[in-house]
Amino acid sequence: MTPQQRKERSAYERERRRLHRLHRYEYAARERGFQLVGGIDEVGRGPLAGPVVAACVVAREPLMIHGLNDSKKVRPEMRDSIAHQVRELAAGWAIGVATVAEIDRLNIYWASVLAMERAIAALPCESPEYLFTDAVRITSYTGPQEPLIKGDALCAVISAASIVAKVYRDALMQELDREDPRYGFATHKGYATPQHIEALRVHGPCVHHRAGFTRVKDAQLDFF
Numbered sequence: 128m129t130p131q132q133r134k135e136r137s138a139y140e141r142e143r144r145r146l147h148r149l150h151r152y153e154y155a156a157r158e159r160g161f162q163l164v165g166g167i168d169e170v171g172r173g174p175l176a177g178p179v180v181a182a183c184v185v186a187r188e189p190l191m192i193h194g195l196n197d198s199k200k201v202r203p204e205m206r207d208s209i210a211h212q213v214r215e216l217a218a219g220w221a222i223g224v225a226t227v228a229e230i231d232r233l234n235i236y237w238a239s240v241l242a243m244e245r246a247i248a249a250l251p252c253e254s255p256e257y258l259f260t261d262a263v264r265i266t267s268y269t270g271p272q273e274p275l276i277k278g279d280a281l282c283a284v285i286s287a288a289s290i291v292a293k294v295y296r297d298a299l300m301q302e303l304d305r306e307d308p309r310y311g312f313a314t315h316k317g318y319a320t321p322q323h324i325e326a327l328r329v330h331g332p333c334v335h336h337r338a339g340f341t342r343v344k345d346a347q348l349d350f351f
Contacts, residue, residue: 142193149196149283150189152275156257162187163218165255166284167246167265169239170198170292174317175327175343176310176336177300179230181223181242182292185255190216190283197280198293210294213287219252220288222295231339240265259285303335310335 153164169181184190192212194205201209214220223245225238233241244267247254257271261278275282279289297316304313310326310333317323317335319342327336327346336343 143191146189146191146193146195146283149281149286150191152259152273152282153186153189153284156259156273159257161257161271163253163256164284165247165258166260166278166282166286166288167243167258168261168279168285168289168292169242170289170296171317172235172239173319174337175319175323175340176227176312176317176333177296177303178227179225179235179239179242180292180296180299181225181239181246182288182295183221183223183243183246183250183255183258184213184217184284184287184291185219185250185252186216186284186287187218188216190287192216192287195283195286195290197277197286198289200280201290203297206290206294206297209287210291213291217287219250220291221246221249221251222292223247223249224299227335227337230337234339235337239263244268261285261289307333307335309333 156164163185165183165185167183169179171177171179192209194201194209223242225242230238243265247268259278259282260272260274262274262276264274278285300316301313309330311322315323332343332347
């Protein structure tokens with residue numbers, strides 16, 4: 128075996144062990160008799176603009192996908208490929224969205240829960256027998272669930288959901304950028320970057336901004 132082959136073999140083994148660790152919660156659930164294991168996560172709590180998006184992913188088998196991880200730890204160029212593999216391999220997956228108007232009416236926490244409820248309701252397969260969430264308890268979900276703090280970095284099905292949701296929301300923000308290119312939504316996805324704050328100062332908020340968020344309120348006052 129050449130040095131390059133040994134290096135590649137070592138990298139392969141490290142990734143295989145990492146993926147097995149990432150599945151430890153699913154393995155435990157399946158040992159208890161649960162076959163359809165689900166994970167749910169949301170993206171978009173922090174931005175000043177755009178909807179909050181949740182994804183629910185249900186799997187019968189381990190999702191041994193190279194690079195699967197918390198979406199924040201995955202390079203943008205890898206997310207599309209991983210999301211595609213998740214959608215292909217999962218027993219079912221679905222998206223739920225809560226709009227800017229719902230965020231302003233409910234607050235961002237409850238809008239996030241609403242997006243998760245919609246993702247579960249939209250599943251094309253039966254609901255998961257056991258559901259892992261990223262530190263949130265969904266009271267409307269009647270099956271067994273396990274909230275995990277920082278679950279998107281600890282549990283494979285939550286990681287998968289985070290990537291599917293991230294890819295979907297990023298595409299939505301790119302569409303909003305085409306509708307209104309003044310703010311640079313395609314670049315910062317609605318987060319409070321210096322570019323976005325400057326655009327708010329110059330143009331004021333638009334209909335895609337979350338009116339209840341402090342920086343948007345301040346920009347509205349300063350603009351007028």
